[in-house]
Amino acid sequence: MRAELENRAQRFRDLIEPLLNDAYTLARFLARDPTVAEDIVQEASLRAFRHLESLRGAGEARAWLLKIVRNCFYAWREKTGQMNLQSLDADSSEETRPATGETDEAQRDLDPQRILERTMKREAVREMIESLPVQFREALVLRELNDLSYREIADLTNLPIGTVMSRLARARDMLRKIWIERAGEGALL
Amino acid sequence: MNCEELARWIGPLLDGELDARNTTEVQTHLAACPACQRRYEANKTLASNIRRLDLAYAAPASLRSRINAALEAEMSGSAGVGARGGAGAGAAAVVSQPARSDGERVRVEERTRRSRGGSRQWFMWAGWPVAVAASAVLATVLLQQRSIEADDVVAAHVRSLLVNHLSDVVSTSHHTVKPWFAGKIDFSPPVPDLSPLGFELVGGRLDYLQSQPVAAVIYRKHGHIINVLIGQPGHELGKLPSSGHTQGYSLRAWRQGGLDLVAVSDIDPHELENLERGYETPPSQTPD
Numbered sequence: 001m002r003a004e005l006e007n008r009a010q011r012f013r014d015l016i017e018p019l020l021n022d023a024y025t026l027a028r029f030l031a032r033d034p035t036v037a038e039d040i041v042q043e044a045s046l047r048a049f050r051h052l053e054s055l056r057g058a059g060e061a062r063a064w065l066l067k068i069v070r071n072c073f074y075a076w077r078e079k080t081g082q083m084n085l086q087s088l089d090a091d092s093s094e095e096t097r098p099a100t101g102e103t104d105e106a107q108r109d110l111d112p113q114r115i116l117e118r119t120m121k122r123e124a125v126r127e128m129i130e131s132l133p134v135q136f137r138e139a140l141v142l143r144e145l146n147d148l149s150y151r152e153i154a155d156l157t158n159l160p161i162g163t164v165m166s167r168l169a170r171a172r173d174m175l176r177k178i179w180i181e182r183a184g185e186g187a188l189l
Numbered sequence: 190m191n192c193e194e195l196a197r198w199i200g201p202l203l204d205g206e207l208d209a210r211n212t213t214e215v216q217t218h219l220a221a222c223p224a225c226q227r228r229y230e231a232n233k234t235l236a237s238n239i240r241r242l243d244l245a246y247a248a249p250a251s252l253r254s255r256i257n258a259a260l261e262a263e264m265s266g267s268a269g270v271g272a273r274g275g276a277g278a279g280a281a282a283v284v285s286q287p288a289r290s291d292g293e294r295v296r297v298e299e300r301t302r303r304s305r306g307g308s309r310q311w312f313m314w315a316g317w318p319v320a321v322a323a324s325a326v327l328a329t330v331l332l333q334q335r336s337i338e339a340d341d342v343v344a345a346h347v348r349s350l351l352v353n354h355l356s357d358v359v360s361t362s363h364h365t366v367k368p369w370f371a372g373k374i375d376f377s378p379p380v381p382d383l384s385p386l387g388f389e390l391v392g393g394r395l396d397y398l399q400s401q402p403v404a405a406v407i408y409r410k411h412g413h414i415i416n417v418l419i420g421q422p423g424h425e426l427g428k429l430p431s432s433g434h435t436q437g438y439s440l441r442a443w444r445q446g447g448l449d450l451v452a453v454s455d456i457d458p459h460e461l462e463n464l465e466r467g468y469e470t471p472p473s474q475t476p477d
Contacts, residue, residue, distance in 0.1 A: 024248040
């Protein structure tokens with residue numbers, strides 16, 4: 001019994017632990033709250049640990065764990081009655097200023113001012129993604145940040161692959177629109 | 190393939206999800222159609238911007254600790270963190286801490302939590318309605334938690350034991366530990382040789398309390414681990430009462446050389462007094 005648990009713990013360390021950043025990223029973008037995201041990932045981790053035998057191979061681990069995270073998120077959402085507040089008009093106070101003057105890319109990466117700007121920009125874009133309706137930000141995050149294939153996203157969300165494609169396209173269109181609205185056309189160059 | 194059809198394939202093309210035949214068709218169309226070309230470029234720019242900004246989050250250290258505690262509890266059936274948190278809680282952590290080089294994010298994300306919550310609280314979380322109520326409480330706690338409490342220090346201590354992250358530098362020589370902090374923190378923490386008093390130096394570690402960096406100097410006596418957390422002037426540590434007792438751990442706080450120090454351990458409180466005296470008057474300098 002103990003040995004079985006130890007084996008499971010080892011398997012968890014090998015397969016699941018390296019994916020906690022992915023899990024937290026998805027939870028964070030779905031829940032839009034750091035505390036709730038932690039609760040979701042903790043719950044998902046425990047479920048993953050309990051059902052680890054249903055994970056077949058390492059190649060499936062990411063999609064498998066993210067599916068659990070997603071389920072936990074929707075369970076939380078249902079219980080809290082948090083409806084989809086489609087706040088596409090989220091406040092625009094966090095406007096990023098487009099970078100002025102083009103310099104060498106490598107140089108830019110080292111300049112503290114640029115690093116600060118990039119950090120601010122990162123936060124601004126994260127907020128933009130958070131402002132997308134849940135089904136669109138979900139598709140976008142699974143693809144762009146969790147790096148899942150269309151097939152994996154379709155399986156995970158129980159949607160036809162065509163729907164995944166159109167949601168993803170829609171999400172990108174919306175994001176680009178918000179980006180340009182908030183930061184100007186130049187920010188996307 | 191007309192422009193409307195093509196729009197549908199731009200995403201898959203950029204995502205590498207298009208088969209060879211369709212890729213060729215799309216590229217042929219793009220080469221001949223400036224409007225679609227612009228659309229393609231706009232999509233590509235967005236994708237590269239997203240990648241360059243590195244929008245993913247790192248799982249906070251506090252989350253890894255919580256998962257660890259939850260899994261430890263799951264494995265041991267009932268024993269909680271608090272019960273095991275003392276010295277010698279040597280069970281291998283299930284989840285290891287991220288490298289501290291991720292400091293910026295850790296600093297931003299890490300919120301010390303009430304360690305006692307750990308496992309017990311977790312079992313309550315299994316019921317979502319409770320989770321909701323509790324998360325409202327937690328949110329309130331976090332908002333109020335800007336001022337430090339003894340529990341935060343204990344949490345740092347327990348965390349250091351739980352996650353096998355006791356020391357960044359392992360050395361029994363203060364000549365090794367003290368210089369190790371140089372360049373990692375803005376001040377030089379005192380690392381006296383307290384072996385004449387029975388405190389064996391274990392090593393040093395960089396930690397964060399209330400999002401502010403602290404130096405942790407670790408000693409051991411009679412199998413008990415003692416964390417001495419040292420913050421520079423103005424650190425929240427300075428607001429702690431000079432001695433305290435919580436969750437089975439003792440704390441002793443004092444100020445010395447402009448720095449604020451807090452010793453925390455499950456050792457007898459008198460030993461912490463001895464350690465404090467040793468800090469203020471290192472034994473090697475005491476005329477005998």
